[in-house]
Amino acid sequence: MTTYTLWIIITGCLVGFTCGISGSILVLRKMAMIADAISHTVLLGIVLAFLVTQSISGFPMLIGALVIGLFTAIFIEMLHRTGIPSDAAIGVVFTSLFALGVVLISFVGNQVHLDVKHALMGEITFVPWNQLMIAGESYGPVAVWMLGIVCILNIVMIIIFYRPIKISTFDPAYAKLIGIPVGFIHYLLMSMVSLSTVASFDSVGAILVVAMLIVPGATAYLLSQRFLLVIVLSGLIGILSAISGYIVASFWNVSIAGAMATMTGVFFVFAYLFSPRQGVLVKKIQHKKSKVRVS
């Protein structure tokens, strides 16, 4: 294995793990589609960051994505409060902001290395070429650094706020009662999702991030009931999807991001059928056994 391949696999695993742990919490909070919305609108944040700074460097992009991600969440909440059903509110907000992002890209896109296709599907194969250079020394790909920082940030946040996050996820009313700042936790998670999305953006693209955010979390939730285990499993499934996706992609010579997203689906199907307690096939077999026992 060359260093080139290794960097691509490391990037994929970091995307899988970072999105997996932050996404699983959203799945448990029944906010999967808000994750979907944010991962679309972050594109607008990136374009705006470019328009302001005239460069596509990491830090302004993170800030832009964070601002627009939070804006998306607040905006959906606002429209919902005026009486619009939340699904329609999500739909209208993310399509508007995403469309604006795409249109802006097509205006500025030819000035920079940023086109619509790249933004959507990412180009993980370019990641190793864009190295972090300090004083003429190379310290590995920029994308890996960005993903690593966001990943550690996510882990630290989950550890610090583990109890409030857990309680407000399973019983928001009780959480409020015992004085947990539910609103703050909500927006903290939204920020984590925005940051994970933008850090993954370069490698797998804005849309396929959705797969990494939602599917491993949903799969883990089918496998376990315990909060911590769901988060850890989700991260691991993210890594597994990334590695197996890379193998599939290089074998058939297809889009790496597309293959990784497809593999998350394969793992989901496995859990759907064979999960020890939840699996559809497992339930059927148990059902038959119990019937036999009765007769």
Next chain:
Amino acid sequence: MITEWITLLESPNFRWVMIGSLLLGFSSGVIGCFVYLRKQSLISDGMAHATLPGVAFMYILFQNKSLPVLLIGATVTSLLATSFIQMIIKQTKLKTDAAIGVILSVFFGFGILLLSYIQQNMSGNQAGIDSFIFGQAASIVKNDVYTIGVVSLLVLLLTVIFFREFYYTTFDFTFSKGIGIPVKWVNGLLFSLLVAVIVIGIQMVGVVLIVALLITPSLAARYWTDSLGKMTVISGTFGAISGLIGTISSSVIQNLPTGPMIVLTASVLFFISLLFGSKRGMVVRRLAR
């Protein structure tokens, strides 16, 4: 600039595309009202994303870009996705939003995989296949407009004929059963119309944003009226305006994708309605206070 406009308007192909976008916008605005009122916005988003693998698969199978063939594939995978979503909701503890999210992203990811397979491994004229992601009015030819136009008109006709049934089943399920409406059939018909609108819309608007053409105009129309009849007409008109403006602007300005322009126009109409709508616009509400 002005000469560009004139040559564009004189081109017969563009006139066809304009008619197509007008009809598509109107019919999706009308069907969108029911989608919105029945709270099916996100599931339609899932259905739209799920059309992509169908389109790509049919292209691999038949090596043919004829629109009806591709749209059959789109219909099949879209229906498949819907039944998967329902299966997941029914059989696991996952809720609707997670089920939609899973199916949407996996189907779309698989679609991207198939598209990349087409680009890498197949020769021949494949241009225009990936325009299904964001829509490209320029890739539409006269024959495609026939498909889009006929389906749109059919959708509108059926909506007019069955308006009463759609109305009652949307607002009062038990009552409509009581007065003898075959609820199952009516729901099935409305669902088929939704699938039809999504499928014919993906070429012009793209799978990523077609859902906006369903919900945004109807949401905007809600700020102008309380009657469902008027709402469908207003929503249809908003949809048609969005379709037209989006198509024209993306044809005049280079590199501008059609779908996002259509959606952006619809969003602007929505914000105008949100602020100034005569029924529950923000300004009216402030004044009433």
